Structure formats: C-alpha cells, structure tokens
Amino acid sequence: xxxxxxxxxxxxxxxxxxxxxxxxxxxxxxxxxxxxxxxxxxxxxxxxxxxxxxxxxxxxxxxxxxxxxxxxxxxxxxxxxxxxxxxxxxxxxxxxxxxxxxxxxxxxxxxxxxxxxxxxxxxxxxxxxxxxxxxxxxxxxxxxxxxxxxxxxxxx
Amino acid sequence: xxxxxxxxxxxxxxxxxxxxxxxxxxxxxxxxxxxxxxxxxxxxxxxxxxxxxxxxxxxxxxxxxxxxxxxxxxxxxxxxxxxxxxxxxxxxxxxxxxxxxxxxxxxxxxxxxxxxxxxxxxxxxxxxxxxxxxxxxxxxxxxxxxxxxxxxxxxxxxxxxxxxxxxxxxxxxxxxxxxxxxxxxxxxxxxxxxxxxxxxxxxxxxxxxxxxxxxxxxxxxxxxxxxxxxxxxxxxxxxxxxxxxxxxxxxxxxxxxxxxxxxxxxxxxxxxxxxxxxxxxxxxxxxxxxxxxxxxxxxxxxx
Numbered sequence: 528x529x530x531x532x533x534x535x536x537x538x539x540x541x542x543x544x545x546x547x548x549x550x551x552x553x554x555x556x557x558x559x560x561x562x563x564x565x566x567x568x569x570x571x572x573x574x575x576x577x578x579x580x581x582x583x584x585x586x587x588x589x590x591x592x593x594x595x596x597x598x599x600x601x602x603x604x605x606x607x608x609x610x611x612x613x614x615x616x617x618x619x620x621x622x623x624x625x626x627x628x629x630x631x632x633x634x635x636x637x638x639x640x641x642x643x644x645x646x647x648x649x650x651x652x653x654x655x656x657x658x659x660x661x662x663x664x665x666x667x668x669x670x671x672x673x674x675x676x677x678x679x680x681x682x683x
Numbered sequence: 684x685x686x687x688x689x690x691x692x693x694x695x696x697x698x699x700x701x702x703x704x705x706x707x708x709x710x711x712x713x714x715x716x717x718x719x720x721x722x723x724x725x726x727x728x729x730x731x732x733x734x735x736x737x738x739x740x741x742x743x744x745x746x747x748x749x750x751x752x753x754x755x756x757x758x759x760x761x762x763x764x765x766x767x768x769x770x771x772x773x774x775x776x777x778x779x780x781x782x783x784x785x786x787x788x789x790x791x792x793x794x795x796x797x798x799x800x801x802x803x804x805x806x807x808x809x810x811x812x813x814x815x816x817x818x819x820x821x822x823x824x825x826x827x828x829x830x831x832x833x834x835x836x837x838x839x840x841x842x843x844x845x846x847x848x849x850x851x852x853x854x855x856x857x858x859x860x861x862x863x864x865x866x867x868x869x870x871x872x873x874x875x876x877x878x879x880x881x882x883x884x885x886x887x888x889x890x891x892x893x894x895x896x897x898x899x900x901x902x903x904x905x906x907x908x909x910x911x912x913x914x915x916x917x918x919x920x921x922x923x924x925x926x927x928x929x930x931x932x933x934x935x936x937x938x939x940x941x942x943x944x945x946x947x948x949x950x951x952x953x954x955x956x957x958x959x960x961x962x963x964x965x966x967x968x969x970x971x972x973x974x975x976x977x978x979x980x981x982x983x984x985x986x
Contacts, residue, residue, distance in 0.1 A: 529734050530850060531705065533742040537749060537845075537854030544753045544811060549803035552760040556783045557802075559767040566769050 652680040691935055696730060698823060698931045701848055702840045703733035705740025728838065742848055749845040752814040782810065786970070793974045796981040798866070801974060808855070809970040815845040816923055816962030820955055823930045846923040846965075849916065856916030859973050863911070866980040875983070880904045915972055922965050926958050 656676055689697070704726050711719045714729035726743070727733035733740065763779035766772075772780050786809055790802045821843060830841035845851040867876045883904055885896040933954060936947030 529703070529736075529740070530853070531703070531736065531738050531740040531742070533701075533740075533745050533848065533850035534854045534857070536741055536746045537851045538858045540746065540750055540753060541807070541811075541855050541858050544757075545800070545804045545807045547757060548760070548807045549800055552764060553783070553803035553806060555764040555767055556780060557787065559769060560780055560784065563769040563772075 648680050652676050655679060694935065695928075695931055697838070697840065698827070698842070699928075700730045700733060700840045701742035701842045702744040703727040703736055703740045704743050705733070705736030707732065707736065711735065727840070733840075742842075742850060744840070744842050745845045745848040745851050748818060748843055749811075749815055749851060752818070752845070753811060756810050756814055782806070789971065790974050793971065794978045794981075796870075796978070798977070798981065800862075801977050804862075804977075805970045805974050808973055809966050812846065812855075812919065812969050813963060813966035815851070816966055818844040819847070819923060819926055819930070819962060820958060822951075823927070823934045844923060844927055846919055847927045849920045852920040852923075853912075853916040855969075856912040856919075859915060859976060860912035863976050863980045866977060870981050871983055880908070911976055915969065915976075919965050919969050922961060926954075926961060929954055 656672075704724070706722060706724050707713070707719055709719050709721045713719065714732055727736060727740070759775060760779060763776045766774075766776040783806060786806045787802055790805045794801050826843040827839075827841040831837050831839045842848065864876070867879070871879065881897045881900050881904070882893070883900055885900055887893055887896065930951070933947050933951045936943045936950070
C-alpha cells in the first residue's frame with residue numbers, strides 16, 4: 528500500500544489508453560453507429576412515405592373504380608335506350624311493312640275480284656244469251672241483240 | 684495459504700502486499716538477514732522491504748495487470764472496429780456498441796461543451812476500471828498461487844486487482860485532476876482560473892472588502908479542488924480494497940474446517956454476486972464523476 532512510481536506508471540498507461548480510444552475506437556464506432564442510425568431513420572421515413580403512398584393509391588383506386596362503375600352504368604343505360612329505340616323503330620318498320628303488304632294483298636284481292644267479275648260478267652252474257660235462246664226456242668241473232676246483252680252485262 | 688504454516692495475519696498481509704520492484708541501498712539488511720554490499724534494483728521479499736524502497740519503486744503486478752487488461756480491451760475494441768459497418772451489428776460488435784452508446788448518452792447528458800476528448804476518456808475509464816475491478820471476482824488465491832508455482836517462490840507477492848492499489852486509482856484520479864486544471868485554464872484563461880479560485884464563494888464587488896475575502900476563498904476553493912481527485916481515487920480504492928479484504932477473510936474460512944468451509948462457500952457466492960453490482964457501479968461512478976469534473980472545468984461560472 529505504498530505510494531510509489533506505480534502512480535506515474537498508471538497515469539501513463541491511462542493516458543495512452545485514452546489516446547488509443549480517442550484516436551481509433553471512439554470515432555470509428557460512433558461514426559458507424561451514427562450512420563446506421565441515419566440509415567434506420569431513413570428507412571422508417573421511407574416506410575412512412577410508402578404507407579402514405581399506398582393510402583393515396585388505394586383512395587385513387589377506389590375513386591377510379593366508382594368512376595368506372597358510373598361510366599358503365601351510363602353506358603348500359605344508353606345501350607338500353609338505344610335498344611328500346613331500335614326495337615321501336617323495328618316495330619314501326621314492321622308495322623309499316625305489314626300495312627304495305629296488307630294493302631298490296633288487298634289490292635291484289637280486289638284486282639282478282641274484279642277480274643273474276645269481268646270473267647263472270649262475260650260468262651253471264653253468254654249464259655244469259657244461251658238461256659234466252661233456249662227460252663225463245665231459236666237463235667237470237669247475236670249481232671242484233673248485242674246491245675241488249677251488253678246493257679244487261681253492264682248492269683251486273 | 685493459512686494451512687501452509689502461515690498464520691491468518693500473515694496470510695492476509697501476504698495478500699495485501701504488491702509485487703514491488705525497486706532500489707535497495709547498500710548496507711540494507713534484507714528480509715533473510717543478508718546485508719547488501721551495494722545498491723541493487725530488486726523485487727521486495729517482504730512488506731518492510733517494499734516500504735523501504737520508498738517512492739522509486741514499481742508495483743509490477745498492478746501495472747502488469749492493468750496493462751494486460753488494457754490490451755485485452757484494446758483487442759476487443761479492435762475486433763469491434765474491424766467488424767464495424769452500418770448493417771446489423773452482431774456479437775462482440777453489438778456488445779461494444781451498446782457500451783459505447785451507453786457511455787455516449789451518459790456523457791452527452793452531463794457534458795454540454797465541445798470536446799472530443801471527454802467521451803472517449805469516459806469510455807476508457809468505464810471499461811478499464813470495470814475490467815480491473817472484475818479481477819476481484821477471480822478467487823483470491825488462484826492467480827497468486829499460480830504465480831508462486833511459476834516463479835517457484837512460495838512467498839511471491841502477487842496482487843491481481845489493480846484498483847485495490849491506491850497507486851492505480853490515484854494515478855488515474857491525478858491524471859483526471861491535471862486534465863481538469865488544463866481545461867479550466869484553456870477554457871477560462873489563467874486569470875479566469877485564478878478568479879474562480881479567489882472570488883468564490885464570497886464576493887462583494889467592492890475591492891476593499893474583497894481583499895479580505897480572497898484568502899478565505901482561496902483556502903476554501905483549493906481544498907474543494909484538491910478534494911475532487913482525492914475523493915475520486917480513494918472512493919474506488921476504498922470500495923475495492925474493502926471488497927478484496929472480505930474475499931480474503933472469507934477465503935480464510937476454507938482452512939478452518941468443513942462447517943466453516945461450507946459457510947465460506949455461501950458467503951463467497953453471496954459476496955461475489957453483490958460485488959458484481961459494486962464493481963460496475965464503481966466503474967460507472969468514476970466515469971460520471973470524471974465527466975462532471977470536466978464539465979465543471981468547462982463551465983464558466985457566472986457571478
């Protein structure tokens with residue numbers, strides 16, 4: 528327990544060790560640790576930012592989706608409208624066509640009837656003439672009574 | 684050991700004597716009765732010889748162990764630096780970084796000035812003092828016994844805990860003290876330092892009163908200034924010396940029969956576990972006080 532030169536020796540060792548720590552240990556470790564701290568902070572910040580970005584993107588996606596839905600609904604509505612229109616048009620056309628066909632058919636029928644009437648008329652004249660011949664018992668001069676027969680046929 | 688023909692007193696004394704290397708003058712009667720014919724540098728063979736060597740002697744064990752421990756620490760630090768990168772720290776590097784971070788936080792809490800020396804010094808003190816204190820947990824007889832076997836001298840003195848030697852603790856405390864004065868003068872100028880010693884704590888602002896106050900201030904401030912390194916060094920020494928002493932006393936129980944031996948086992952366990960706290964705390968206290976003293980040296984006190 529004597530105080531002696533060890534005191535100075537210990538001081539020298541102490542100073543040397545402090546110098547070693549100050550020169551090599553401390554700066555190396557502290558700089559690395561600070562750098563790592565910064566890296567971690569940056570990483571966290573980036574993660575935060577990514578989170579925010581994600582949120583924004585999700586919001587945007589939802590917006591886009593609803594917009595698209597709306598558009599789709601509009602398109603469907605338009606399509607429906609158009610379809611109705613087309614159906615109506617088709618109906619009109621069909622109706623017109625039907626009417627036209629009906630008119631044509633009626634005209635033809637009328638024509639046919641007229642023709643049949645004419646034929647009948649012609650045949651009636653002949654028939655009436657034959658009948659009259661039979662009734663009178665002799666031939667009627669066709670030429671002489673042509674006017675009469677024609678008048679008769681016209682009355683039919 | 685006590686059983687090998689030593690009395691308990693001799694055992695304790697033997698354990699408390701450092702391995703001193705110093706000069707003995709011609710005409711000196713050595714421990715074995717021989718009288719020296721000329722001055723020699725030698726290893727002391729008794730406590731009396733060590734005491735008679737005076738100031739110009741060196742405790743080889745104290746210095747040797749503190750240097751060895753410093754080298755071990757240096758090696759560990761080197762390893763940590765070599766592996767240092769900004770990625771995930773592992774193993775030794777992680778542990779060293781944890782300590783560095785702890786020291787850094789402590790220092791930045793206490794010390795608010797710009798000085799690149801303080802934090803590394805705090806790291807040095809904390810780790811080194813801790814290592815030196817840690818030697819206290821090695822059973823008191825192991826290393827001294829190994830030393831006697833290696834040297835073949837059954838009375839070989841070997842004290843393995845550097846911090847139980849006041850030379851070691853006071854050496855560090857005095858270095859801290861010199862740094863304190865150095866930074867005081869550097870930060871405040873020589874006159875600022877003198878003013879701090881002479882115009883505190885009593886100061887009237889009137890010259891004819893101050894003249895009488897200055898000597899009183901000087902005495903008070905000088906005492907408080909000198910008390911700092913002494914309390915710093917002696918606190919560490921006292922704690923570790925007492926701890927070592929108790930380990931030695933417990934070790935004595937092992938040679939006093941089976942029952943006492945079993946008691947000694949439990950006592951040693953308990954004291955060792957408690958001592959883990961003491962050695963860490965003392966290392967921490969030494970570091971914190973050093974940082975506080977440095978901060979005081981940098982602080983320009985306001986009147």
